[in-house]
Amino acid sequence: MKTRYVFRIAALALMLAPAADAKCEKSDLISPALFTDICWDCIFPLVVAQVPLGDSSSSWRPSGASGRYLCSCQGPEGIAMPGVVTSFWEPARIIEFVTEPGCLSLLNTSLSGASDPVRRGAHGRRDGSEGDRAFFHYHFYSFPLLEMLSLFTGGMCNSDGYHDLDLMYFSELDPTWNDDVLAFFVNPEAALTANPQAAAACGADAVSSQSHRPVDSLFWCAGSWGRLYPLSGYVNMPVSTFKTTSLLSARVLAALHRRGLAKATVGDGALCRGHIEPFLPKQQYRFTLLRPVPETERAHGMGESTLRWAGGRMIPAVRENPMYLIWRWRDCCNTVSLGGR
Secondary structure (H helix, E strand, C coil): CCHHHHHHHHHHHHHHHHHCCCCCCCCCCCCCHHHHCCCHHHHCCEEECCEEECCCCCCCCCCCCCCCCEEEEECCCCCEEEEEEEEEEEEEEEEEEECCCCEECCCCEECCCCCCHHHCCECCCCCCCCCCEEECEEEEEECCHHHHCCCCCCCCCCCCCCCCCEEEEEHHHCCCCCCHHHHHHHCHHHHHHCCHHHHHHHHHHHHHHCCCCCCCCCCCECHHHCECCCCCCEEECCCCHHHHHHHHHHHHHHHHHHCCCCEECCCHHHCCCCEECCCCCHHHEEEEEEECCCCCCCCEECCCCHHHCCCCCCCCCCCCCCEEEEEEEEEEEECCCCCCC
């Protein structure tokens, strides 16, 4: 383990903790829970030169994963460096959803001056009134856990240069997140999918998502979670907190891919580094719940029904805000030994 990363995270949490707002729920993830609440088996299958290591039942891989055995990437001096293709699921990002603006639950603190009552979110009401819709703010963190622990990340296996826990994006500063109309003009392709035929096609994506195979070509669908557009924080007629925030997770990733802030890490073209992919590669991602009650046995795919994974994970009588660990499939050219630098 690289202790300097752990100490840096712990020091940051200690510095920020005294400033926490009473309305801001603390996650307390920066603690021993950092290890006990992670689904470590979800890293598998670890595939080295097309030889899978680990439990054969964990053979879920994206359909576009690399099929190569050997590879080479250009090194710092411009010289081609040979290596072995290594593939695995990496815990890469954390996304938290909050109803209190500025609440950094992961860091146990609040952003000064960001708590604006006008922009406060809600889980949604079920009284049939006009206000029956949910809204959450989100905070998007880099969380390269394997990089921090020096596991499987040698050679070209760090696709985006992040080495530590870091706040990458927060919705309080994004004007498109709380304005459906503005979100539409930023993503005008939504108009092409606003028809009954496109809505009906999402049924196929919902069925396929249950077997961990969401249809990437149906970019406007998020499986059983609902329609992807508009890429804003509002969800009409929310069914449950988990389904709502799962749909918002897909919207966040779609928006970040469109802006070039999230990259494709699957396939031969990503062996040396991640590349721009403007449309959401749904099979690249899967999720585990960190809060309120963590998923530690298995991960769920994008669009997978909440009936299969969300049961019993909400604490009764407490409307806690969900936090998800985002896993992504990584095809990389490991030009040094596993775990090396």
